[in-house]
Amino acid sequence: MTPPDSALGRASLTLTKRVELLERDREQQSRIITEMVESVGKGFSDEQLSQISKVFREALADAGLRLDGTEQQFEAREDFRFLRRFRLSWDGASKKVGGAILGGAIIIVGVILVSGFWAWINSGGRGP
Numbered sequence: 219m220t221p222p223d224s225a226l227g228r229a230s231l232t233l234t235k236r237v238e239l240l241e242r243d244r245e246q247q248s249r250i251i252t253e254m255v256e257s258v259g260k261g262f263s264d265e266q267l268s269q270i271s272k273v274f275r276e277a278l279a280d281a282g283l284r285l286d287g288t289e290q291q292f293e294a295r296e297d298f299r300f301l302r303r304f305r306l307s308w309d310g311a312s313k314k315v316g317g318a319i320l321g322g323a324i325i326i327v328g329v330i331l332v333s334g335f336w337a338w339i340n341s342g343g344r345g346p
Contacts, residue, residue, distance in 0.1 A: 231239070262270070275285055284290050 278285055283294055285294060
């Protein structure tokens with residue numbers, strides 16, 4: 219609860235008045251957001267689009283990825299496809315090796331348990 223001398227003076231307001239203020243604030247915020255969306259929704263001008271495109275190309279060129287011509291774009295696509303194929307084959311190999319190691323561990327544990335069980339049976343069910 220806010221003190222009665224708070225800057226907003228909410229403590230002296232009734233619950234009904236607080237709800238009315240909240241609804242009015244919500245309506246104002248909704249109207250402002252709608253106006254903002256409608257003003258931005260008109261899109262970019264051709265000049266702005268060319269500036270954005272230039273900035274993206276410069277940023278990608280700084281990162282070592284040139285996309286000036288169609289040949290460079292094709293090569294960049296192929297580079298990314300190569301990396302994807304490499305990643306997929308690496309993941310597949312990792313799964314196979316991991317599966318083989320896990321399977322081998324399960325077999326070893328099983329052999330140890332079975333040999334212990336048979337040793338216990340051969341000893342007549344007595345402890346060592």
